[in-house]
Amino acid sequence: xxxxxxxxxxxxxxxxxxxxxxxxxxxxxxxxxxxxxxxxxxxxxxxxxxxxxxxxxxxxxxxxxxxxxxxxxxxxxxxxxxxxxxxxxxxxxxxxxxxxxxxxxxxxxxxxxxxxxxxxxxxxxxxxxxxxxxxxxxxxxxxxxxxxxxxxxxxxxxxxxxxxxxxxxxxxxxxxxxxxxxxxxxxxxxxxxxxxxxxxxxxxxxxxxxxxxxxxxxxxxxxxxxxxxxxxxxxxxxxxxxxxxxxxxxxxxxxxxxxxxxxxxxxxxxxxxxxxxxxxxxxxxxxxxxxxxxxxxxxxxxxxxxxxxxxxxxxxxxxxxxxxxxxxxxxxxxxxxxxxxxxxxxxxxxxxxxxxxxxxxxxxxxxxxxxxxxxxxxxxxxxxxxxxxxxxxxxxxxxxxxxxxxxxxxxxxxxxxxxxxxxxxxxxxxxxxxxxxxxxxxxxxxxxxxxxxxxxxxxxxxxxxxxxxxxxxxxxxxxxxxxxxxxxxxxxxxxxxxxxxxxxxxxxxxxxxxxxxxxxxxxxxxxxxxxxxxxxxx
Numbered sequence: 001x002x003x004x005x006x007x008x009x010x011x012x013x014x015x016x017x018x019x020x021x022x023x024x025x026x027x028x029x030x031x032x033x034x035x036x037x038x039x040x041x042x043x044x045x046x047x048x049x050x051x052x053x054x055x056x057x058x059x060x061x062x063x064x065x066x067x068x069x070x071x072x073x074x075x076x077x078x079x080x081x082x083x084x085x086x087x088x089x090x091x092x093x094x095x096x097x098x099x100x101x102x103x104x105x106x107x108x109x110x111x112x113x114x115x116x117x118x119x120x121x122x123x124x125x126x127x128x129x130x131x132x133x134x135x136x137x138x139x140x141x142x143x144x145x146x147x148x149x150x151x152x153x154x155x156x157x158x159x160x161x162x163x164x165x166x167x168x169x170x171x172x173x174x175x176x177x178x179x180x181x182x183x184x185x186x187x188x189x190x191x192x193x194x195x196x197x198x199x200x201x202x203x204x205x206x207x208x209x210x211x212x213x214x215x216x217x218x219x220x221x222x223x224x225x226x227x228x229x230x231x232x233x234x235x236x237x238x239x240x241x242x243x244x245x246x247x248x249x250x251x252x253x254x255x256x257x258x259x260x261x262x263x264x265x266x267x268x269x270x271x272x273x274x275x276x277x278x279x280x281x282x283x284x285x286x287x288x289x290x291x292x293x294x295x296x297x298x299x300x301x302x303x304x305x306x307x308x309x310x311x312x313x314x315x316x317x318x319x320x321x322x323x324x325x326x327x328x329x330x331x332x333x334x335x336x337x338x339x340x341x342x343x344x345x346x347x348x349x350x351x352x353x354x355x356x357x358x359x360x361x362x363x364x365x366x367x368x369x370x371x372x373x374x375x376x377x378x379x380x381x382x383x384x385x386x387x388x389x390x391x392x393x394x395x396x397x398x399x400x401x402x403x404x405x406x407x408x409x410x411x412x413x414x415x416x417x418x419x420x421x422x423x424x425x426x427x428x429x430x431x432x433x434x435x436x437x438x439x440x441x442x443x444x445x446x447x448x449x450x451x452x453x454x455x456x457x458x459x460x461x462x463x464x465x466x467x468x469x470x471x472x473x474x475x476x477x478x479x480x481x482x483x484x485x486x487x488x489x490x491x492x493x494x495x496x497x498x499x500x501x502x503x504x505x506x507x508x509x510x511x512x513x514x515x516x517x518x519x520x521x522x523x524x525x526x527x528x529x530x531x532x533x534x535x536x537x538x
Contacts, residue, residue, distance in 0.1 A: 027353075028348070028349035028352045028353060028504065030345060030349070030497040030498070030500050030501045030504075031497055032493030032494045032496060032497045033493070034345060034348075034497075035341050035342075035345055035493055035496035035497050035500060036341075036491070036493045036496065038067075038337065038340060038341035038344050038345075039333055039337040039338055039341050039487070039491070039496070040487060041063055042060050042063065042315075042332075042333075042337035042340055042341070043331045043332065043333035043337045043486055043487050044331070045329050045331065046059075047059050047060055047331075048319060048320050048329055049317045049318055049319040049320050049329050049330040049331060049332060050315060050316050050317040050319070050332060051316060051317060051318060051319025051320070051370075052087070052216075052288075052290040052316045052367045052368040052370070052371060052374075052375070053087065053288040053289065053290045054319060056319070057290055057315065057316055057317075057367065058290075058291075060315050060340075060365075061082065061291050061293050061315060061365070061367075064293045064315060064340060064343075064344070064365045065081035065082070065293050065295075067344050067347075068081060068293070068295040068344075068347065068363065069081070071344075071347055071348055071351045072351055073295035073296065073297055073347065073351065073363065074295065074296050074297070074298065075294070075295060075296075076294035076295050076296040076362060076363075076364075076384045076385065077294050077384055081293055081294065081295060082291035082292070082293060082294070083291060083292040083293075083294050083378075083379065083382070083384060084289050084290075084291050085218050085289060085290055085291065085292060085367055085368065085374070085375055085378045086218060086219040086287065086288075086289050087216050087217070087218055087219065087287065087288050087289060087290065087368065087371075087374070088118050088216065088217055088218075088219055088225045088285060088286070088287050089214050089215070089216045089285070089286050089287070089288060090116045090117060090118050090214060090215055090216075090217075090225075090283045090284065090285045090286075091116050091212070091213070091214035091215070091283060091284050092108060092114055092115070092116040092211065092212070092281070092282070092283055093122075093282035093283060093284055094107075094108045094109050094212070095282075096122055096280065096281075096282035097114040097280060097281050097282055098112070098114070098280045099112045099114060099191075099236050099238075099242065099277060099278070099279055099280070100277065100278040100280070101242060101245045101246050101275050101277050102245060102246075102248065102274070102275030102276065102277075103275075104245055106238075106241075106242045106245075108211070109208050109211065109212070111238065111239045111240075111241045111242040112236050112237065112238050112239065112242050113207060113208060113211035113236060113237045114211075114234075114235075114236045114279065114280075114281050115215070115234075115235040115236065115237075115281075116214070116215050116281075116283040117233065117234075117281055117283045118217055118225035118227070118283070118285060119283065119285070120283065120284070120285045121282060121283070122280070122281070122282040123233070123234075123279075123280075123281050123282070124278065124279065124280055124281070125188065125189060125233060125234050125278070125279045125281075126276060126277065126278040126279070127153060127154050127155050127188060127189065127276065127277065128154050128155070128272070128273075128276055128277075129154065129155045129156070129157050129191065129246065129272075129273040129275065129276070129277050130149055130150070130151045130154050130155070130156055130157070130270060130271070130272050130273065131156075131157045131158075131247075131250070131257070131270050131271055131272075131273055132145050132146055132149060132151065132156045132157065132158050132182075132270040133145035133158065133159060133267055133268045133269060133270050134158055134159045134161070134162055134163060134178075134261075134267065134268075135156060135158030135159070135178045135181060135182060135190075136162065136163075136174050136178065136181060137181040137184060137185060138174060138181075138528075140527070140528065141166075141170070141524070143163065143174075143267060145158075145267065145270060146181070146185045146270070148270075149185075149270050149271075149272075151182070151185050151186055151187045152185075152186030152187075153186065153187075153188055154186075154187060154188065154189075155187065155188065155189035155190070155191060155234070155277050156182050156185075156187045156189070156190055156191070157190075157191040157192075157193055157238075157246060157273065158178065158182075158190065158191070158192060158193065159192075159193050159195050159257070159261055159268065160192050160193065160194055160195055160198045160237075161175060161195055161197075161198060162174050162175055163261075163265055163266060163267050164261075164262075164263070164264045164265060164266070165264050165265045167524075168434065168437035168438070168439075168440055168442070169409070169410075169440070169442035169443070169525075170524050171440065172440030172442055172443040172444070173442075173443055173524075173525070175440070175443075176443050176448075178190070179228050179229035179232050179235075180228055180229050182229065182232055183229035183230075183231045183232050187231075187232065188231065188232065188233060188234070189232065189233065189234035189235065189236075189277075189279060190232055190234070190235045190236075191235075191236055191237075191238055191246070191277070192235070192236070192237040192238070193237075193238055193243050193254075194207075194237065194238070194239065194240075194243075195258060195261050195262075196258050196259075196261070196262055197262070199240075204239045207237065207239075211237075215371075215372075216368060216371040216372065216374060217372075217374065218368075218374050218375075218377065218378045219287070220381075226377070226378075226381070234279040234281060236279065240254075245275065246273055246275060246277070247273065248274060248275060249274040249275075250271065250273055250274065251271050252268075252271070290316070290367040290368060290375070291367060292364055292365065292366045292367055292375050292378070292379055293315065293364065293365040293366075294362065294363070294364050294379075294384050295347070295362075295363045296308070296360055296361065296362050296363070296384075296385070297347070297350055297351060297356065297357070297360060297361040297363070298356070298360050299356065299357055299358050299359045299360040299361070299511070300355055300356040300357065300358055301358035301359070304358045304359045305358070305359065305360050306360075306386070306387055307359045307360065307387050307388075307389045307516055308359065308360045308361070308362045308385045308387060308388050308389065309357075309359050309360070309361055309362070309388075309389060309390050309391075309392065309507055309510050309511045310362045310363075310364060310388055310390070310391045310392070310450070311343055311346055311347070311361060311362070311363050311364070311392050311394065311503075311507055312343070312363075312364045312365075312366060312376065312391060312392070312393050312394065312446055312447070313336055313339035313340045313342065313343040313364075313365055313366070313393070313394040313395060313446075314336050314339065314340075314365070314366050314367070314368075314369030314370070314375065314376070314395060314445075314446055315336070315340055315365040315366065315367060316332075316366075316367050316368055316369055316370055316371075316375070317330055317331070317332030317335070317336070317370065318330035318332065318370055318481060322482075322483075323483075324482060324483045324484070325483075327483040327484075328483060329483055329486075330481065330482065330483055330485065331483070331485055331486040331487070332485055333485050333486050333487050333489060333491075334396055334397075334398060334399070334475065334479070334480075334485050334489065335395075335396040335480065335481070335485055336369070336394075336395055336396050338396065338397050338399055338496060338499075339394035339395050339396060339397070340365055340394075341496060341500070342394045342397070342496070342499055342500045342503055343363060343365060343394050345497075345500040345504075346394075346500055346503055346504045346507060347361075347363050349500075349501075349504045349508075350504070350507075350508070357507075357508060357511035357512055358511055358512045359389070359510070359511040359512070359516075360385070360511075361507070361511060362384065362385055362388070364376075364379060364384075366379060366446055369395075369445070369446055373444075373445070373446050373448060373449050375446070376446035376447075376449040376450070377449040379449075380449040380450050380452070380453050388450070388455055389455070389456075389510075389516035389517060390414075390416060390455065390456050390457065390458075390510050390516065390517040391447045391450045391451075391455055391456070391457035391458070392447075392457075392458055392459075392503060392506055392507045392510070393445055393446055393447035393457060393458070393459040394459075394460075394503060395445040395446065395459060396461075397460070397461065397462045397495075397496075397499045398461075398462050398468075398471060398472045398475050399462065399491055399492050399493070399495040399496045399499065400471040400472075400475060400489065400490055400491065400492060400495075401462075401466060401467050401468055401471045401492055401495065402466060402492060402494070402495055402498075403429070403462040403463055403465070403466065403468055403495055403498070403499070404428075404429060404430070404463065404465040404466040404468075405429060405430045405431065405432040405463030405464070405465045405466075405468070406420075406424060406429055406430075406431060406432070406460045406461060406462060406463050406502070407431070407432055407433070407434050407435065407460070407461040407462075407463055408420045408431055408458055408459070408460050408461075409434070409441055409442045409445075409447075409458065409459045409460075409461065410442060410447065410451070410456070410457050410458045410459060411431070411458050412523075413456070413519060413520060413523040413524075413525050413526060414456035414457075414458075414517050414518060414519050414520060414523065414526070414536075415456070415515075415517050415518050415520070415536050416456055416457075416458045416506075416510065416517045417458075419506055419509045419510055419513070419517075420458060420460070420506055422505075422509065423502055423505035423506045423509065424502065426505060427498070427501065427502055427505070429498075429502060430463075430465075432463045432464065432465070435463075435464050435469070441459075441461065442459075445459055447459045451525055451529065452529060453529070454526075454529045454530030454533060455530075456517040456518065456519055456526075458506070460499075460502070460503065460506075462495070462499065475489075518533070518534055518535055518536040519533060519535055519536070520535065520536055520537070520538055521535035521536065521537055521538075522538070523535075
């Protein structure tokens with residue numbers, strides 16, 4: 001559906017009739033009209049979904065940069081608002097990609113899917129295979145799937161996901177680290193085996209359809225595409241027929257292993273498999289660039305100004321594809337023009353009126369979140385400032401209702417948690433536990449790239465009270481990642497102003513606090529990702 005760049009007079013009148021309550025003297029004011037204006041521009045059809053590397057994205061980046069400039073912020077990348085991120089995009093060549101198991105060939109897109117490589121052209125690899133359970137190397141929490149197994153130079157076959165019963169954020173993190181763990185133990189290739197629950201949630205036909213989509217990575221200063229585990233050159237996912245062939249003659253059948261995995265807390269033990277496996281892989285590769293937009297507000301305290309608090313939102317969307325009716329533009333109004341609008345309005349509040357924050361504020365509208373949190377990962381690995389002490393991420397608040405509660409991912413792991421609680425209490429907004437633990441949302445947004453660097457982070461989601469559950473889940477099932485995510489949604493613009501104020505209060509307290517955020521001493525993430533950083537007791 002098409003919509004105008006600016007709102008109609010009727011919408012403007014409606015928005016003005018529900019303006020956010022006048023802020024007390026000395027406090028910044030947040031209005032639904034200003035919030036809506038940013039979403040209206042960034043979600044317009046003329047930006048064509050803001051896909052990273054496109055003209056539409058660049059127009060969005062220009063809009064954000066000019067907003068930053070108008071607020072009196074300073075460019076954070078030298079004298080430029082832009083941190084250009086070089087990317088490589090690569091896709092599998094299905095006609096030349098397959099996996100052969102014990103002499104039986106399985107073509108890509110049939111019983112297996114072969115992951116593409118950032119290296120151009122055909123490549124081949126053959127080796128023995130070792131089953132390694134879930135493929136998790138985390139003895140600190142009692143999971144040591146590689147113990148007693150020799151996988152050096154070999155292919156490891158592992159179950160998808162993690163053992164049942166783990167906290168959702170820890171499970172999601174461990175799942176994302178499997179390639180690094182395999183590399184650490186000397187493996188050269190990975191075969192992923194679908195568990196019974198994974199197969200039920202995502203039919204094989206859907207997995208095959210996704211396997212044709214290109215992958216992306218950013219390019220480092222050495223000219224090479226970044227990989228979390230560069231020694232893992234070959235990866236594939238097996239459907240049941242290929243997996244059964246892999247387990248031929250094994251000490252335990254595939255069916256027995258899958259049945260084991262369904263039990264709470266079960267950790268199937270590993271063993272060598274009999275068939276050798278050969279990968280045939282070919283990829284096509286192209287290069288592109290897309291910028292992060294970076295600005296800084298220098299802190300007012302001579303000592304604390306050297307420390308930076310990062311406020312971040314992803315600017316990119318899904319672009320133009322998958323026509324629904326007469327519309328193929330994924331405007332990304334909720335995901336994530338709302339987050340960028342919040343970023344701009346928090347920046348406005350930080351620069352308005354009285355004293356600047358004591359710590360410096362780094363503001364980032366990042367690219368390629370939809371391609372794997374890549375713009376944020378590039379920024380985390382190529383920092384624009386020397387000392388980053390905390391991250392507030394702004395991603396897809398569902399603003400269809402007057403939210404009365406929020407979910408704060410990461411709040412329970414660091415001293416940022418009480419700050420979030422105090423900010424919510426000031427506004428009559430309570431904190432609720434994660435209502436969607438199965439989604440693993442803690443690792444699915446940009447702040448996670450900074451958590452991986454050991455930096456305490458928090459990310460707010462509007463909660464399920466006051467009709468929120470129906471509105472939130474309705475958006476996920478009906479408009480999320482589709483052309484229906486546009487300004488025709490029944491936005492509650494006052495909720496947008498409210499969300500911006502809440503995040504401002506959080507970021508402001510972090511910036512003004514005498515002590516920088518600290519991981520709690522019992523936090524899994526603090527212990528494993530920032531082992532030498534000072535910790536706080538609960």
